[in-house]
Amino acid sequence: MRRYFLKKISIYLLTFWVAVTIDWGIPRLMPGDPLQVFLLKFQAQPDAQKYLQAYFYKAFGFNQPLWKQYLYYWDGIFHWNLGVSMFYYPTPVATVIGQHIFYTMGLLVPAIVCAYFVGNRLGAMAARRKVLDNSILPASYLISGTPYQWFAMLLAFFLGALWHLLPESNAFAFGTTPVWTWTFIGNFLEHWILPFLSLFFIMLGGWAIGMRNLIIYELESDYAHWLQMLGSPARLVRRYAYRNAVLPQLTGLALALGTFVAGQIVTEVVFNYQGVGLLFFNAITNSDIFLMQGAFLLVIIGVLVANFAIDIVYVLVDPRTRVSMMGAEG
Amino acid sequence: MFARKKKGFLGVAAVVLAGSLVVPLLSIGATASAAPKPHVTLNHTNTVFSSGVMYSPPTIWNPNEQGSFATGTEGFLYETLFLYNPITNLYIPWLAKSGKWTSTTTYVLTLRSGIDWVSDVASGQAVKGTMTGADVVFTIMLAKNDPGIYYSNLAKDVKSATAVGNTVTVTFKHPAAEDWQSFLYQDPILPSSSVYGMGAWTTAELNTDANAAPVGSGPMSLDTANTNSEEVCYRTNPHWGVGAALGLSFKFLHWCDTVNSSNNVELTDFLTGVIDLSNNFLPGIASLIHAASPGGSTYGNISTYYPRPPYMLSANTVWLEPNLSKAPMNNLYFRKAVAEAINESQIVNVDYSNLVTAANPTGLMPSQSSYVDTAAVKQYGFSFNKTLAKADLKKSSYSGQTVTIECPDGWTDWMAAINLMVKDLKTVGIKAEALFPSYATRTSDIEDGTYDFAIDNNASIAADPYNYFYRMFRLPVEKVQSAQDNWERFTGPVATKAWNLVQELNATAMSATSTRQGIFNQLETIELQNLPEIPVWYNGAWAQYSSTNWKNWPHSGTKTDQYTPVMWGGWLGQMTTVLALAQLVHTPKA
DSSP states (O other): OHHHHHHHHHHHHHHHHHHHHHHHHHHHHSSSOHHHHHHHTTOOOHHHHHHHHHHHHHHTTTTSOHHHHHHHHHHHHHTTOOOBOSTTTTSBHHHHHHHHHHHHHHHHHHHHHHHHHHHHHHHHHHHHOHHHHHHHHHHHHHHHTSOHHHHHHHHIIIIIIITOSSOOSSSSOTTOOOOSSHHHHHHHHHHHHHHHHHHHHHHHHHHHHHHHHHHHHHHTSHHHHHHHHTTOOHHHHHHHHHHHHHHHHHHHHHHHHHGGGGOOHHHHHHHTOOSHHHHHHHHHHTTOHHHHHHHHHHHHHHHHHHHHHHHHHHHHHOHHHHHHHHHHHO | OHHHHHHHHHHHHHHHHHHHHHHHHHHHHHHHTTSOSOOOOOOTTTEEEEEEEESSOOOOOOTTSTTTSOTTTBTTTBOOSEEEETTTTEEEESSEEEEEEEETTEEEEEEOSOOEEEOOGGGTOOEEEEOOHHHHHHHHHHHHHOTTOTTGGGGGTEEEEEEETTEEEEEESSOOHHHHHHHHHHSOOOOOOTTTSSTTOOHHHHHHOOOSSOOBOSSEEEOTTTOBTTEEEEEEOTTOHHHHHHTOOOSOSEEEEEEOOOHHHHHHHHHTTSOSEEOSOOTTHHHHHHHTSTTOOSSOSEEESSSSTTOSOEEEEEEEEEOTTSTTTTOHHHHHHHHHHOOHHHIIIIITTTSSEEOOTTOOOGGGGGGOOHHHHHHHOOOOOHHHHHHHHHHTTOOOOOEEEEOOTTOHHHHHHHHHHHHHHHHTTOOEEEEOOOHHHHHHHHHHTOOSEEEEOOOBOOSSTHHHHHHHHOSSOOSSOOSSSOTTOOOSHHHHHHHHHHHHHHTSOTTOHHHHHHHHHHHHHHHHHHOSSEEEEEEEOOOEEETTTEEOOOOTTSTTTTSOOOOSTTTTTTSTHHHHHTTOEEOOOO
């Protein structure tokens, strides 16, 4: 097992190095000069513009050769110094991400986990009886095929703008300060409901469809038929089938949770929810290469950690994996 | 049994939901409890909420970082010597009690007494000191001492500035009427103290420091406790010197300007009463204003400056900007053909639903109509005429290549206008294509001179057309046109003549009205004869208000009609928006 994990870690380190290198390089290949875009905000006279250009060219490190900029970036990663954001100047990138990541976490983690839980249950129910299958499956297809932004706009319009039931934008009300009080928590939850629902319902469909298909597959397998021939109750057979069917879903859950750090751009734009998705949007549209690098780095780390976690979880929950590893080592 | 199973399922679902929320809530609490106190929940009884200015979170309160600072840096925190009223075309003494030219190269102004420098709310709104002539001198001389200051053009004009108490004497190397006039109402006075002000700041700090604990003289001070990534908040300054001198005060305790998002979110926030003043462009607002008239609608209490078209004051001139360094844009007949092919009325009616007005051929703003040389317009001006357009196109020897017209992606009203222009150009035989790159790419295209046509509105409202022609004719043209002047790259003997005229204007006394008008006439003739820019329409000073919580907003034909209702940079601190806000009173609940 030790050899297995050492091999895995080596692969992940190599993947991290390649991904970070691409993360550093891609923003620099984008068209347009990010410094020109940044300096446009200053609206200075030409001679003052030249001074500012020279100052910021040096301040952002563009005067260094590319290989030095690359090495400084790696040094920054190890010290968690990701540079200064150009769009949110003069706020450091790490601070900007820190201000937004928890809103994304608060929105996407519950949506993914609840959609996973409820969707798997619904999918399992659908596989139990034809009547349920004929209603849950088409509904799931319809829901999972719905674009996130369209559903979000419907919720915002009907429940927010038209019927005034819930606030339709922002993570908390204007005039409210994010501090640890019941007032703020209530306000935050009130603003959280619509974005959460817009994600939960769409994600739900995908999990339900997947689990329904997996359950049917497991119920058709040899061990299930054997149990039925032995006279086992249907409930017992379904329970074994569910345990086997949930394994691939677990992989999907880990990947979904790993990429949650990327946020959900369209949902956050529709609701103006201050998450990482909105950060990505602002970084790309304003050529903030340092913020782009920082945000993509977060995605890289999230995906790799999630993959590693699923490797460990599989070893724990699936005895076949443990046995095959022991067999390989023996 | 089914009920028991259902309860078990719901119970587990609730636990899963609550559990997955705990970590983010705790994290938000942990990071947020570091927010400075005191922080209270602001509401519409004590706070006015606005939108339409900021597109990124407020992080800078340095007035030297024009275009980057948060709403209110100019106007609420820092003030200018005079204000300009674009509706009456008058200057209002503000920090200065008076000012006049005592010779063609000497200007003497007297500062008001009792103007205090006040710190932000978190530190108790303490009075730090009193403004004196030394602060005015410090601010003026930054033009010479700070190479990065945005008004560095003053350095070539000013010889010296001295203060005796509150009297400041500025001596110029040569007459510099326009540059000085601009400084008087556009550039805020900064604290010179090395203890609480910027007196000891380095050049780098003056131009790049965020100034997160500003010390200002204005009607409000920064409320850092309630400022966050979604809004900047201010609290009324009880030590406001100009207010005391002029008998002005704000009836609200706080003002919060919010960070913009998409149009649909801004529209909904405005219509549901979350926002009191919206300076966003809200497509379709004209129909909602009509719907809100007596007779009932879902949305009541909303209004604009004018109750009918064009609803909004004009803010700036929108140009179709040709790149004169490339063919076929460098051909005058081609430019004429383009100008005559575009149906401005269609853009005004279809794209903007009459929220804007078509520009006159000179492009001078409606408030500058007295400067328009009507004879030159009659002789050389263009108008929508497809027959003439086809004839001019023939003279241009246009070879049929496709030209692009670009604006940043997401600027939907400009995108729609470009699509209409492309159709118009095709009807006269010009192949045109709309291009909507990202803001960064569009900016690079213009500054590097690789674009064909672009939409531009850099010439904003001002007391006279000097600024307009400065932006149009400034020379020399750099390889990278990073300043927002002469983006069209108008060069050559005629361009040099025009730029010399602009500089002559700066050197002509403001009192020499007929001489100045003569120079303006020459500049207008050059513009009309050469079409370096093609004026199309006047962009609106987007402002719609809700009277649900606060009333007495500026409306034409009322005693508030001389006040500008716009919070944008260049308006709040330079024009009469502060006076507009001083009229607001809370709307009593029915």
